[in-house]
Amino acid sequence: KYLEALIPDALERPRADRVDYQTDWGRCSIRAYSATSGDVVSGTYIAVILDEVSRWIDDRGRNPATEVIASITPGLISTGGKLWGISSPMGIDDAHAKAFSRGDGDGQMVAFAPTWVANAGMYSEELCHEMEPDELLYPPDLYEIAFEIVESMGKVDEATNNRNVHHGRYTLKEWVYLNDANNWFFMDSRLRGESLKWFDSVEAEFAFAEDLDTLIAKWRLYFVYGNGHLDWPWILGASVS
Structure with missing residues (x-):
């Protein structure tokens, strides 16, 4: 509201690193x-x-x-x-x-304010529908529970054996670096592929040198890479520690 009062159409302009304006009180710019x-x-x-x-x-x-x-x-x-x-x-x-x-x-x-209050749009209906988890990431200690959730035909711990709606729905992914049994995550593999990026600046180059007398060879691998992420709504879960 503060910016809109100073520059009435500021929020309607195209986004860029620099946008120039001519206002009643002079020339100004919005810059990143x-x-x-x-x-x-x-x-x-x-x-x-x-x-x-x-x-x-x-x-x-x-x-x-x-x-x-x-x-x-x-x-x-x-x-x-x-x-x-x-x-x-x-x-x-x-x-x-x-x-x-x-x-x-x-x-x-x-x-x-908590994130979901300060930026309620992050948890909008549109975003929730956009994410469709198809993978369950869990620590080794939760393997048995994760297996039961996905592979059981009936609901876990249900004497009436009602059908388990999660049966066959998720691919199980065990990760040893989740060393707390309370931590687990749902992932959308499609959105993950769109959000996580890997850049190979220099493709992998293999070479070796061999000693004629001892037949001992030394190998080397050289490459340059980078990685980053564009957005986060491909993973949801519980990380309590």
């Missing part, structure tokens, strides 16, 4: 910056939104939020601009956590 102090220094801002502040990380493995906020703040003074820091919690000692712990005051206001 990387989370580095060098990118934001010397700017003049009417509003700044810092997204997932606690998750920021620079090339040295540090969270640069303190330096970024220090670089931005002078650019808000002349305009009376506002800054929003938004993040899910990652610890107690990052810049966002420390600001939140200070609570409401003369210079800031804080608010907290």
Whole structure:
């Protein structure tokens, strides 16, 4: 609402790293910056939104939020601009956590809400219908229970032996790295394929060198790869520890 009051049609414009506007009070831009102090220094801002502040990380493995906020703040003074820091919690000692712990005051206001309340669209009917789990990921300790759920013709622990609606519905996937028997997940294999990405920058190259006298050979494998994810709604479950 704050931005809409300043730039009435801001939310109707195409999304891009930079969109320019001509308003009644002058020219302005909505821009996306990387989370580095060098990118934001010397700017003049009417509003700044810092997204997932606690998750920021620079090339040295540090969270640069303190330096970024220090670089931005002078650019808000002349305009009376506002800054929003938004993040899910990652610890107690990052810049966002420390600001939140200070609570409401003369210079800031804080608010907290569970994810499903703050962003109810994540759990919309459309999204729930879009995800259709077809795999059950479970720890080794839950193998017997998982097998019963999927392979039993009748309901588990039902004396009347009513039909089990889960029979044959899921493919079982055991993962040894789930070392807590309370943790399990449903997965949609189709959405997983669309959301998880693997990049082979350099294809695998094999080579070997053999010693003529000893017949001992040394093998090598060289490749460069990357991975990432586009979205999360392909997996749901319980991770309680």
